[in-house]
Amino acid sequence: xxxxxxxxxxxxxxxxxxxxxxxxxxxxxxxxxxxxxxxxxxxxxxxxxxxxxxxxxxxxxxxxxxxxxxxxxxxxxxxxxxxxxxxxxxxxxxxxxxxxxxxxxxxxxxxxxxxxxxxxxxxxxxxxxxxxxxxxxxxxxxxxxxxxxxxxxxxxxxxxxxxxxxxxxxxxxxxxxxxxxxxxxxxxxxxxxxxxxxxxxxxxxxxxxxxxxxxxxxxxxxxxxxxxxxxxxxxxxxxxxxxxxxxxxxxxxxxxxxxxxxxxxxxxxxxxxxxxxxxxxxxxxxxxxxxxxxxxxxxxxxxxxxxxxxxxxxxxxxxxxxxxxxxxxxxxxxxxxxxxxxxxxxxxxxxxxxxxxxxxxxxxxxxxxxxxxxxxxxxxxxxxxxxxxxxxxxxxx
Numbered sequence: 507x508x509x510x511x512x513x514x515x516x517x518x519x520x521x522x523x524x525x526x527x528x529x530x531x532x533x534x535x536x537x538x539x540x541x542x543x544x545x546x547x548x549x550x551x552x553x554x555x556x557x558x559x560x561x562x563x564x565x566x567x568x569x570x571x572x573x574x575x576x577x578x579x580x581x582x583x584x585x586x587x588x589x590x591x592x593x594x595x596x597x598x599x600x601x602x603x604x605x606x607x608x609x610x611x612x613x614x615x616x617x618x619x620x621x622x623x624x625x626x627x628x629x630x631x632x633x634x635x636x637x638x639x640x641x642x643x644x645x646x647x648x649x650x651x652x653x654x655x656x657x658x659x660x661x662x663x664x665x666x667x668x669x670x671x672x673x674x675x676x677x678x679x680x681x682x683x684x685x686x687x688x689x690x691x692x693x694x695x696x697x698x699x700x701x702x703x704x705x706x707x708x709x710x711x712x713x714x715x716x717x718x719x720x721x722x723x724x725x726x727x728x729x730x731x732x733x734x735x736x737x738x739x740x741x742x743x744x745x746x747x748x749x750x751x752x753x754x755x756x757x758x759x760x761x762x763x764x765x766x767x768x769x770x771x772x773x774x775x776x777x778x779x780x781x782x783x784x785x786x787x788x789x790x791x792x793x794x795x796x797x798x799x800x801x802x803x804x805x806x807x808x809x810x811x812x813x814x815x816x817x818x819x820x821x822x823x824x825x826x827x828x829x830x831x832x833x834x835x836x837x838x839x840x841x842x843x844x845x846x847x848x849x850x851x852x853x854x855x856x857x858x859x860x861x862x863x864x865x866x867x868x869x870x871x872x873x874x875x876x877x878x879x880x881x882x883x884x885x886x887x888x889x890x891x892x893x894x895x896x897x898x899x900x901x902x903x
Contacts, residue, residue, distance in 0.1 A: 514573060514688055515757040521569035522750045536747050537562045556743070558735050563746045567718075569753065570708075573687040574700050576720035578727030580734050581741035581749075585683065585703025586611050588717025591733045592679050592701055593648075595726070598624035600647045603671075605632045605662060607655030607860055609681070610849040616650075632662045633796075635670070642674045651697075652681040653690075654793070657809045657844040657868040658861040659784040661793035664800055668696025677726070683707070683835070688760050690801040693722045699730075706835025707806070709752040710759050714745045759837060759873060763806035766879065767871040771808045773880055779887045781811040781865065806871050807834055809844075813865040817890050818843055821867070824886040827879060834870030839879060842868045 512520065524534050537560055542553040553559050563581050571579035582588040589612055596602060604616055606629045616627045628641045632651060649671040653662040664680060671678045680692035683703045692700050702708055704716035721727040734740060741749070764787075771785040786797035787804020797804060812821055822830050828841040832848065842848060844862050852860065871879070 517572055518569075518753055518756060521572055522565070522754050524565065534562055534565050534747070534750065537743055557738050557740055560743050560746070562743045562750075563741060566741075566746045566750050566753075569750070570687075570702070570704075570718050571720050574682075574720040575687075575691055575693050576700065576722055577724050578721050578731070580719045580721075580727075580730050581704075581746060582717035582719070582734065583739045583741055584715045585701075585705055585717040586615070587739040588701050588703070588719050589681070590615060591730060591737065591739065592699055592719060593620060593625070593650075594733050594737070595729050596620075596625050596647055599645055600624075601626045601628070601643045601645045603628050603630050603632075603638070603641050603646060603649045603676070605651050605653075605655065606630060607658055607660045608650070608652050609656045610844075610851040612650075612652070612681075613849075613856075614851040632667050633660075635666070638667070638670055642676070646674060646676050648677050648679055650679045650681075652683075654684050654786050654797070654805060654807070656684070656807075657784075657842075657848060657866065659786055659791075659793070659805075659807065659809060660861075661786050661796045661800075663796050664692050664695040664697060672696070684805050684807055685801055685803075686756060686760060688757050689764070689803045689805060693720065695800055698722050698726060704749055705833065707760055707763075708756060708835075709749050710756065710836060711752055712833065712836040712838070712840075714748050714752075716741050716745055716749050760806060761803075762873045763837075763871050764803045766873070766876050767806045767808055767869075768804055769876055770869075770871055770879060770883070771804075774808075774810055774883070777887055779812060779817075779890045781813050783811075784809045807868065808871070809866055809868045811863055811865045812867065812890065815845075815864045818865060818867060820889050821886050824889045825882055826886075827874060827882045828869070834868070836870065837873050839872035839874055840870045842870075844868055 523532050525532050540556045544550050566581050567579035604627055630641045631637050651662045668678045677698040679699045680697040681701045682692050683706050686707045700720045702718040704718045768787045771783050771788055774780050775783045785804055785808035786793040828839040831840050834840055849862050
C-alpha cells in the first residue's frame with residue numbers, strides 16, 4: 507500500500523477498506539485457508555502455509571505498521587504472545603531493564619520464565635535518570651517501558667529513556683496499549699519496537715484476543731518475523747478480520763472514551779470519598795507535563811483509591827453501569843480490581859511497591875453518556891457511609 511501523508515483517521519479507513527479488484531467488495535476477503543496452491547515446485551509464491559503468511563493478516567499488519575510509522579507489523583494470538591515474542595529477541599546471557607510499573611502478565615514473564623533461559627532483569631523507576639543509569643550492565647540489550655502504566659497511570663518520558671538506552675547500546679521496547687497510535691507514537695519518539703494488546707482499544711468490543719508488534723527498522727522486523735513464524739503464535743484469520751473492523755472506528759471510539767475519562771476524572775477528584783485519582787490528563791497529576799509533551803490525550807483509563815477493600819466491595823456492588831471485569835478498552839465502561847485481577851501475580855509487598863493499594867480500582871471509560879456515568883458513581887459513592895463529608899458530592903444536573 508502506498509503511504510501518503512494522511513491524518514490518522516484517514517489512514518485507518520484507507521488501510522482497512524480495500525475494494526477487491528475482482529468483485530468490488532469494499533471489505534477485504536476472509537482468506538479461510540491453511541495452505542495455498544503453488545504453480546511451480548521450485549519457486550513458491552508469496553503464500554504457502556498460513557502460519558507464515560495470510561493475505562487477510564497482511565492487511566492488518568500493514569495497517570498497524572502504517573499507523574505507528576514503523577517498517578513492519580506483526581499480528582499475534584494474544585497481547586502476551588506479542589510481549590513474549592518481543593522478549594524472545596533476547597538471548598541467553600542478556601539483561602533487560604523493565605519499568606517498575608508493569609502489567610502483571612509481563613511481570614510474571616520477566617520474573618518466572620525469562621530466568622529459565624538465562625535472561626536477567628532489573629526493575630527501575632525509569633523517570634529517575636540516576637536509577638536508570640545505575641541499572642545498566644554490559645549485557646543490557648533492552649529497556650522495556652509501558653506508558654502510561656497499568657494500573658497507576660505513571661508516565662515514562664519516552665524520548666529521554668530512548669536516548670539513554672541507545673547511548674548504552676540497548677533497544678527501547680514500548681507497550682502502547684493504553685494510548686494506541688491515535689494518541690501516541692513511540693517510534694517517532696525514539697522507541698525501536700511497539701507492542702499492543704489489541705484485545706483492548708484497537709479491537710474495542712471485548713470480542714477477540716489479539717496482540718500486535720511494530721518495528722522501526724527492517725532488521726529487527728526480520729527477527730520478529732522469524733520468531734512469529736517459528737513459534738507459530740499467529741492471529742487467526744477470522745480474528746484478523748474482526749480486528750480490522752474494530753480499527754475502522756478506533757478514532758471516534760477512543761476520542762469519546764477519552765473525553766468521558768477526563769471529565770469523570772475531574773469529577774472524581776472532587777469527591778470526598780476518593781483518596782486519590784490517577785490520570786495523566788489532569789493538570790494536578792504529576793505526570794501531566796510529560797504526557798502533554800508526548801501524547802495527544804490522557805487516554806481513556808484512570809484509577810482511583812477508595813482507601814480499603816471493604817469500600818471497593820461496596821462501591822462495585824452498587825454500581826449499575828460499569829461491568830466489573832478484567833480487561834479494558836471496550837465501548838462499555840469496565841471497572842476492575844488490580845489486586846485480584848490484572849496484578850494478582852504480584853505479592854502484597856510487590857503490589858505496594860508498584861502503588862497498587864487495597865483500595866485501588868482501575869476504570870476503563872466507555873462511550874456511555876457522561877451524565878449517566880457520573881450519576882451512577884454518585885449514587886454508589888454515597889453508599890460509603892463511613893466517609894465524612896459524603897453529602898458534599900456535586901449534584902448532577
